[in-house]
Amino acid sequence: MKKNQSNIRAGLLILLCILLLAGAAALLMRFLRLKNETMELDQQYQQEIEENSTDIEQWEAEETPQEEIPETPAPTVTPSSEVQGILIDLSDCSAGQILTEQQLYLENPGIYFTAQKIIRDDYVHQRMNGVVPRDGGSVELEDLRYLKLLIYNQEGQIQVGELVVNKAISQKVLDGFLEKFQSNEKTTELKLEENCWTGTTEETIQRILE
Numbered sequence: 001m002k003k004n005q006s007n008i009r010a011g012l013l014i015l016l017c018i019l020l021l022a023g024a025a026a027l028l029m030r031f032l033r034l035k036n037e038t039m040e041l042d043q044q045y046q047q048e049i050e051e052n053s054t055d056i057e058q059w060e061a062e063e064t065p066q067e068e069i070p071e072t073p074a075p076t077v078t079p080s081s082e083v084q085g086i087l088i089d090l091s092d093c094s095a096g097q098i099l100t101e102q103q104l105y106l107e108n109p110g111i112y113f114t115a116q117k118i119i120r121d122d123y124v125h126q127r128m129n130g131v132v133p134r135d136g137g138s139v140e141l142e143d144l145r146y147l148k149l150l151i152y153n154q155e156g157q158i159q160v161g162e163l164v165v166n167k168a169i170s171q172k173v174l175d176g177f178l179e180k181f182q183s184n185e186k187t188t189e190l191k192l193e194e195n196c197w198t199g200t201t202e203e204t205i206q207r208i209l210e
Contacts, residue, residue, distance in 0.1 A: 161190030
């Protein structure tokens, strides 16, 4: 009798253990299923966020197009322009014109001492007519140079000067007048009609620099 009761109890315990294990397995399966469902929902949510972000960017691009930034042209300086009131050359100055120190960049006065080719029938060539033969006499026109420079006149004022010389001595003449100018040495007024090519090269350069 006692043996039968013991067997019954053992059977009940085994059955209880089986039921507990079955319940635990069911709970585990439910947990895994819920976890998988949660992961799928998260993936869908992330995908929707990405799609929404793409749509928003497209709408913004369509509704508010980006404004083009205009290009700023590089500043240019023309030969006849002034920089802060200071002349950068003598292209707009006539011979005999009086200038002040405030108008000039005297730290480098050499920029105002220039030699230019003379073009047939241009303004300079026309002014030479009657003073120098239009064909330059025995000198070809392309062998002459029109010089523009600065001098201190007899009153000690800074004045624009001009003359025409053979290109072979043009740089020598410019250097000579630049040296005289930097030494504040007074010079006779230089105008084209009075200081064109006359006589030989040495006679011309000697007369002009005296």
